[in-house]
Amino acid sequence: AQSVTQPDIHITVSEGASLELRCNYSYGATPYLFWYVQSPGQGLQLLLKYFSGDTLVQGIKGFEAEFKRSQSSFNLRKPSVHWSDAAEYFCAASGGGADGLTFGKGTHLIIQP
Amino acid sequence: GAVVSQHPSWVICKSGTSVKIECRSLDFQATTMFWYRQFPKQSLMLMATSNEGSKATYEQGVEKDKFLINHASLTLSTLTVTSAHPEDSSFYICSAQGPGGGTEAFFGQGTRLTVV
Numbered sequence: 001a002q003s004v005t006q007p008d009i010h011i012t013v014s015e016g017a018s019l020e021l022r023c024n025y026s027y028g029a030t031p032y033l034f035w036y037v038q039s040p041g042q043g044l045q046l047l048l049k050y051f052s053g054d055t056l057v058q059g060i061k062g063f064e065a066e067f068k069r070s071q072s073s074f075n076l077r078k079p080s081v082h083w084s085d086a087a088e089y090f091c092a093a094s095g096g097g098a099d100g101l102t103f104g105k106g107t108h109l110i111i112q113p
Numbered sequence: 114g115a116v117v118s119q120h121p122s123w124v125i126c127k128s129g130t131s132v133k134i135e136c137r138s139l140d141f142q143a144t145t146m147f148w149y150r151q152f153p154k155q156s157l158m159l160m161a162t163s164n165e166g167s168k169a170t171y172e173q174g175v176e177k178d179k180f181l182i183n184h185a186s187l188t189l190s191t192l193t194v195t196s197a198h199p200e201d202s203s204f205y206i207c208s209a210q211g212p213g214g215g216t217e218a219f220f221g222q223g224t225r226l227t228v229v
Contacts, residue, residue, distance in 0.1 A: 034217070043119075043206060043222035044157075090156065094218075098210070100147040100159040101218070 002027050004093050006104035013081050014112045021076040021107050023091030031093040033074040034101065035065055038088045047089075050074060061085070086111045115141045117209045119221030126197055126228055134192045134224045136207030142187035143209035147218060148180075151204040163190050197228040 005024045013019050025031060032051050036044040048059025055067040065076045074091060088108050092101040116139040126132050136146055145164050149157040161177075163169040163184035171177045179201075181193040190209075194201055204225050208218040 036220075041204075041223075041225065044220045046217065046220075049217055098145045098162060098164065100149075100162050101157075101208075102159070103156045105156045 002031075002093070002095070002102050004091055004102050004104040006089075006091055006107050008107045009105070010108045010110065012110040012112055015083055016080050019076075019078045019081045019085070019109070021089050021091075021109070023074045023076065023104060024072050025074065025091075025093045026072065027093060027095065029095070030069065032096055033065075033067060034092040034094070035059065035063070035074075035076045036090045036092060037061075038090065038106075040088075044090070047076070081109075081111055083111045083113070085109060115139075115209075115211065115219045117143075117207065117219045117221040119207055119224055121224060122222060123225040124227070126226070128198055128228055129196055131193055131195045132197055132226060134194075134205055134207075134226075136190045136192070136209065136221050138188045138209040138211075138219070141209075141211050143190070143211060144187065145210040145218075146184055146190040147208045147210070148182060148190075148192050149206045149208070151206060151223075153204075157206060160192075194226065197226070199228045202226055202228045 003026045034049045035047040047063045048057045050067045088106045090106045091104040118137045120135045148160045151157045160175045161169045161171045163182045169182035184190040206223040208220045210218040
């Protein structure tokens with residue numbers, strides 16, 4: 001069965017420190033991969049996506065993610081977090097075509113002053 | 114990027130009544146729309162996929178008679194929660210995909226449904 005795993009439910013990072021959020025997927029073939037951010041009571045904002053090509057993907061707000069086929073991973077990184085980055089982060093995957101997204105359970109990011 | 118508008122953003126209804134949620138793609142034609150449900154502090158779960166002019170495809174465990182989906186045009190899909198009960202209270206989010214397929218789907222801002 002297709003699945004997306006985000007092993008960290010909560011992560012606390014000091015403002016200005018670097019960040020890495022983990023995501024692993026289990027799919028029959030290499031899926032399309034996405035990272036979304038959700039603020040409380042809000043919809044989803046796409047941070048970045050990977051379809052093919054360069055395995056290091058740049059996104060908005062200074063985020064990047066690296067696709068590693070050998071590890072079935074698509075980890076999200078940011079070199080220096082800001083207090084405004086505190087939110088819920090979802091990794092998602094799709095088989096393409098008219099497939100809906102399979103979401104991970106999310107990682108709640110807390111920023112310490 | 115493309116804009117998807119979802120309405121209403123929140124609704125409170127009495128138990129036993131029906132509620133309709135609209136999802137519109139404002140600046141592109143959405144051949145496929147998706148409906149998700151999100152319980153508090155949990156992830157999003159795909160409920161159904163709808164294609165314009167055809168019946169929706171529901172995920173396993175989703176009652177199609179309770180969650181009626183209509184995708185009558187290329188810019189509008191609706192989700193009707195029939196005979197709503199408190200356990201249907203949730204955050205419902207739609208997304209819309211353009212004719213290219215396999216690419217990014219754009220999300221609405223979500224609808225908070227509270228059944229009292």
